[in-house]
Amino acid sequence: MPVEPIDTMGRPIRDLRISVTDRCNFRCTYCMPKEIFNREYRFLERDLLLTFEEIERVAGVFSGLGVRKLRLTGGEPLLRRDLDVLVGALAGIAGVDDLTLTTNGSLLARRAAALAAAGLKRVTVSLDSLDDAVFAAMNDVGFPVQQVLDGIEAASAAGLTPVKVNAVIQRGVNDDGIVAMAEHFRGTGHILRFIEYMDVGHTNGWRLDDVVPAREIRERINARYPLQPIDAGYLGEVAQRWRYVDGAGEIGIISSVTRPFCRTCTRARISAEGMLYTCLFATAGTDLRVLLRGGASDTDLAAAVAAVWTARTDRYSEIRSEATVPLPKVEMSYIGG
Numbered sequence: 001m002p003v004e005p006i007d008t009m010g011r012p013i014r015d016l017r018i019s020v021t022d023r024c025n026f027r028c029t030y031c032m033p034k035e036i037f038n039r040e041y042r043f044l045e046r047d048l049l050l051t052f053e054e055i056e057r058v059a060g061v062f063s064g065l066g067v068r069k070l071r072l073t074g075g076e077p078l079l080r081r082d083l084d085v086l087v088g089a090l091a092g093i094a095g096v097d098d099l100t101l102t103t104n105g106s107l108l109a110r111r112a113a114a115l116a117a118a119g120l121k122r123v124t125v126s127l128d129s130l131d132d133a134v135f136a137a138m139n140d141v142g143f144p145v146q147q148v149l150d151g152i153e154a155a156s157a158a159g160l161t162p163v164k165v166n167a168v169i170q171r172g173v174n175d176d177g178i179v180a181m182a183e184h185f186r187g188t189g190h191i192l193r194f195i196e197y198m199d200v201g202h203t204n205g206w207r208l209d210d211v212v213p214a215r216e217i218r219e220r221i222n223a224r225y226p227l228q229p230i231d232a233g234y235l236g237e238v239a240q241r242w243r244y245v246d247g248a249g250e251i252g253i254i255s256s257v258t259r260p261f262c263r264t265c266t267r268a269r270i271s272a273e274g275m276l277y278t279c280l281f282a283t284a285g286t287d288l289r290v291l292l293r294g295g296a297s298d299t300d301l302a303a304a305v306a307a308v309w310t311a312r313t314d315r316y317s318e319i320r321s322e323a324t325v326p327l328p329k330v331e332m333s334y335i336g337g
């Protein structure tokens with residue numbers, strides 16, 4: 001059994017996020033702006049994508065290095081054909097006790113049952129507003145709220161619980177819907193999480209003025225529905241958790257901008273073409289596909305990953321500044337959130 005690598009800040013690898021496609025059927029303005037990701041945009045050709053067998057091998061190697069949680073992401077992962085076949089393969093990897101997926105929910109109502117049957121444990125669904133006009137403007141393809149809500153209910157009915165619902169909050173865009181979202185998901189068992197708008201990638205035109213700080217999000221809800229803090233459930237949990245005093249469930253707030261959590265970040269990311277990134281805001285990655293297709297053994301792969309991780313110094317959210325925002329950071333749609 002290889003020794004678990006620890007990075008320069010004492011962090012192990014516990015969480016691997018695997019992007020299975022760089023394509024998406026939405027054009028969320030803060031992630032995949034239409035002006036950039038248009039008809040001319042060259043998405044990854046199929047033969048450049050890691051095959052399911054390669055993804056399974058990589059996930060197995062990471063599990064041997066300490067990973068306990070696998071998250072499938074995209075783009076929109078449900079656009080990848082036969083995804084439940086991959087889910088079935090990953091569900092069987094020793095040492096992995098959590099297998100989840102992040103989706104925009106557009107295809108979930110039709111796919112939830114098959115994914116659950118294949119071994120998926122939970123889902124996280126992105127939904128930035130309950131207001132159809134606001135949501136349509138944010139996803140920029142006019143997709144309706146109700147179909148995402150149907151997907152959430154289908155996932156819940158299939159046992160992919162607790163369903164987490166992520167909403168990225170932008171000032172002047174959807175922040176006036178914060179309390180309405182809290183109200184809608186209270187008492188449902190679904191966990192609503194608000195995400196501070198982040199300078200992911202280098203195409204979303206991010207400005208600090210457009211960020212609604214976690215403290216303000218909490219205060220707005222607390223004024224209507226009193227909240228009390230909940231301790232983190234495990235090392236590396238990204239959300240600050242709050243429960244409703246009246247017992248109607250909990251919410252989470254992910255505060256990468258105003259309250260960084262890099263000190264406990266145990267996440268690695270793999271792009272759909274096999275590039276390893278050690279931070280969401282990375283500007284460079286390590287090509288694992290060349291090793292996979294170059295005859296490397298699992299031991300070679302593990303050594304390559306361990307070498308990258310032990311040299312890791314990432315803490316972008318702690319050093320974010322006007323100078324770092326324009327850096328050519330990898331796009332979130334390419335490596336998943």
Ligand code: SF4
Pocket residue numbers: 256261262263265266267278279280281314315316317318
């Ligand atoms: S900014 Fe990078 S190091 Fe910090 S929590 Fe996010 S992914 Fe981890």
